[in-house]
Amino acid sequence: MAHSDTQTVRQTAPVLSVENLTTSFLVDGAWKPVVRDISFSVAPGETVAIVGESGSGKSVTSLSVMRLLQKDMSRTEGRVILGDRNILELPESEMRKVRGNDVAMIFQEPMTSLNPLFTIGDQISEALLCHRPMTKAEGRAETIRLLDKVRIPSAASRFDEYPHRLSGGMRQRVMIAMALASRPKLLIADEPTTALDVTIQGQILDLIKVLQEEEGTSVLFITHDMGVVAEIADRTVVMYRGDAVETGRTEDIFLRPKHAYTRALLSAVPMLGSMRGEAQPLRFPKIDNATGLPDAPREGANTVATDQKPILEVKNLVKRFDVHAGLLGKLQGRVHAIENVSFSLKQGETLSLVGESGCGKSTTGRAIMRLIEPQSGSVMLDGKDVLAMDRKALREMRRTMQMIFQDPFASLNPRMTVGAAIAEPYLEHKLGSQKQAREKVVDLLERVGLQPDMASRYPHEFSGGQRQRVCIARALALDPKVIVADESVSALDVSIKVQVINLLLELQASLGLAYLFISHDMAVVERVSHRVAVMYLGEIVEIGPRAQVFENPQHPYTKKLMAAVPIADPTRRHRRRNVASDELKSPLRAPDYVPEIRRYHQVAQDHFVQV
Template sequence: MATAHVEAVRSAQPVLSVENLTTSFNVDGKWKPVVRDISFTVAPGETVAIVGESGSGKSVTSLSIMRLLQEGTSRIEGKIMLGGRNLLALPEREMRQVRGNEVAMIFQEPMTSLNPLFTIGDQISEALLCHKAMSAAEAKAETIRLLDKVRIPSAASRFDEYPHRFSGGMRQRVMIAMALASKPKLLIADEPTTALDVTIQGQILDLIKMLQDEEGTSVLFITHDMGVVAEIADRTVVMYRGEQVETGATADIFHRGQHPYTRALLSAVPVLGSMQNYQRPLRFPVVDNVTGLSDTPVEVVDTVSRERPILEVKNLTKRFAIHSGLLSRLVGRVHAVENVSFDLHAGETLSLVGESGCGKSTTGRAIMRLIEPTSGSVTVEGRDVLALDKREMREMRKSVQMIFQDPYASLNPRMTVGQAIAEPYLEHKMGTTKQAKDVVADMLRKVGLIPDMAGRYPHEFSGGQRQRICIARALALEPKVIVADESVSALDVSVKAQVINLMLDLQQSLNLAFLFISHDMAVVERVSHRVAVMYLGEIVEIGPRASVFGNPQHDYTKKLMAAVPVPDPDRRRDKRVPIGDELKSPIRAADHVQPIRKYRTISDGHLVAV
């Protein structure tokens, strides 16, 4: 935003003014404040970002503004002024008219915000019919116009489709269309891009900026991603443990941040291209509460074995059949993984990168035989995985373990974490119950937790701690290979740094091999020895990390790198990713024959598809 415009924005009457906001929850009969004395304004057409880690109070602040916290168990104090009215003084009936009409909100996970039983068109039309005096036909026409505006292809034909037929990026666009239906003065976006791929994230950010320019809507953007803040925010509010520790123009926060916590947050952000002077994976600096950085980044000692690979994958293919009609005829196939080949050595990290739908998670599951491959071969320590029977497969899984993206979904809420870690150890008859207790204590120590925590349940831990527990459970079987499937993508920047450093330390001490599946290019550059880029089920570029990042050859690799937000407000770019440029469909006709992919050599070990 131009300087003159910023000054004009600041001098205008604020759309939103939050004064001394304090929000408390009733815990065991006592009021416990979780947000304390927060004050900020949002001017017309301005974007203000609230940034901080999970638990800092940023989402509670947004829910307080919308008055969406449960009455009786929550108490909101202070003033929230919108258009000359104090929202905290309005009766609920009037507040319902404010929500969606004057202030709209986009949440992190669109699938939980959309009703799976109603079509996309009906859900957007409902917002219009609630707040505007228009007929059903007028609401439908306006809904199609909004879907067009947020770049939903063939908007008219998709009016009657259900949410599950849309991709994650498309669903988030639908939520933006719904939020903008009544032309609100203020749009609150609560982590709207956290779970999205980097290219889709870029499209959503560009879309919000474009619509903001056209409609003049003010935006309150809540995130923990400093790269996103640099891309989109005019001013930034930094929160830490429920308190506002620093506020100012985004450029000032990034270049002249005063608070140690602000500087530590910025230092922990991985920057694409920062690995040019390093040969091996690099530890992340870690945010140490409010005192700044607890350590400095150092290169990891290289433990990669040059002997025979511990994991060899050759021509791995996985296709899912599509049946239709009364007789369930085969009408097509989803070509999820096509002729994928790579190897992995002990002590090495190979990263599989690409957008959702490219086949990287399916590749990881096929290697584990959590899904059965259609063809190809997978060899672990010289043994053909696809030829193993059920008993032998159980034995093999001691050598190859998997860590999933959502640790809460991976842990049984009815089991203590000690029981969860001990379960695979006891199932594989690796020792007695007493020995399992010792192993649990040792594993918890290894991942930076206290053995006394073994008696607690998953809900008593933070997201980062739960991911550590999942790593501890995987390590209990003393594996040689760990498949980490988006294991840090949903974590805050500082927690992500801690978990990745832990994985690098364990790799070094236990000589583990990691197949690191991710869409975060900046993190991949930091932790990898080699990188494989996947597109529509195929590897389109593979090679040493320095070669792939320093000299990318495939257009898709370049596109992924161009979409990464740069944590520098002075380097904001317009339209980084073409809006509407979605990943193509991997569905093929039943008789489709996939051509064999050919590669050319760029440098030693660096291959690119032609």
């Protein structure tokens, strides 16, 4: 439905009306409410976004509407009117007819929603045959039409493919096709783009807008990303700790937010282009958790001396993974994960490696640390050749260069207190006594904004943001000069992300740390970087000062990445980014493949682009 018809849309009866919804879970024998007295409606053809951070109750709200919560452990009160029926009062047999027919749902992780044992064609046609009277041949034809509709290339040939053969973006398209199979009046999308790369996210958002215009479907969109909300939602419900703290037109909420928490969420959104004219990385405004209000002006970060010698120099780094197949394990090909990668990093500088999943940026970080062994190239750290080191020298090297991983929970031993986890590398390297280690732990916990008495707690007793702070403290235990941060903030909520980024910038300013910051989040990269290297299929296609790369991108892939970033500006809501729906090409090559020699053109000082 065209957006010009919005006023007409809102005057008709709502497709979904949620009235005083309260959902409670059974905890230690008592009912604990996690969603309290929520009310909102969705009109025909309208998109309503429920936005909030982890634990706000937004996903529980959508699962309550669909009646997908475990019956013996949950209790849902209030009214959920779909059409003219309160679906909370329907028997389960009737509710099964509603799900997938009148209301369909797309979940965050498509791989866990698709059955790996069945082809995607069989799974979509099963949804059709359950709800509509048709033969198998008609089901196949309709499935191919749906696959074509969600812009899956070569739809007919993809019918018999299994989910593992498709990329994350293509799997999410399959889930959308399955959800649309019975032409539902309402589509509930629960974080459908969170796990996707920025260009794939752009494609999915464009796709949902186009399908909505073609089919007139209403959408209830659940997300924590304010940029996505601005681009897709007509109205927005802001949730905080189980309550709806603000509801209204998206433009009003972005331009005139009334609640302190909404203002805090908006102030924490990294805006692409906000660094124009700024020479150095900037910290975000800090957020007072009690009031939700941003504090005093932003401070600048560390300035890097131009004549300084690099602390880390990487030259012509190559890493390929052999792919074997068949009974005899014959070599079928090689994945060219890193191909001829070169860059340098100075003390106190942040170089960001950006690109989509599969571009080789995390492999680069691991190869530099020698967590995987590269085929060739050189890695010089403080004048020493990392790739020529024996085990003893490598152990010493890791005092100088440490790594922070994406998932802090997987990085910490659940049976070890965080104090013991932070002290472990200090004691292993014999840098001091047990008493000195305890003093070091207290100092590091305070440095990363945690209380010293938290040292006796276990990882499960901390939030995601606090666990990432523990991982940063652990990385700092050996007083390193270089830190490789591999997607270290991508799994965090927006306000926690801001806190961790500010912490990293403050530590850089006070300790002179050099960061290799690996990320796919272009807005965060713009905020924290001195220089940026863009990776595509294992190669650096553009590298240069942050201002040059962001304000004057030269390579087509860099431009594509920039164009796909959601902007937290509701006036752009009805624009199409027109991000091409092609998939990232495979880095798998034949065993005898010889890569061509790449040439680079200098655009400006220190700004190079592959030609």
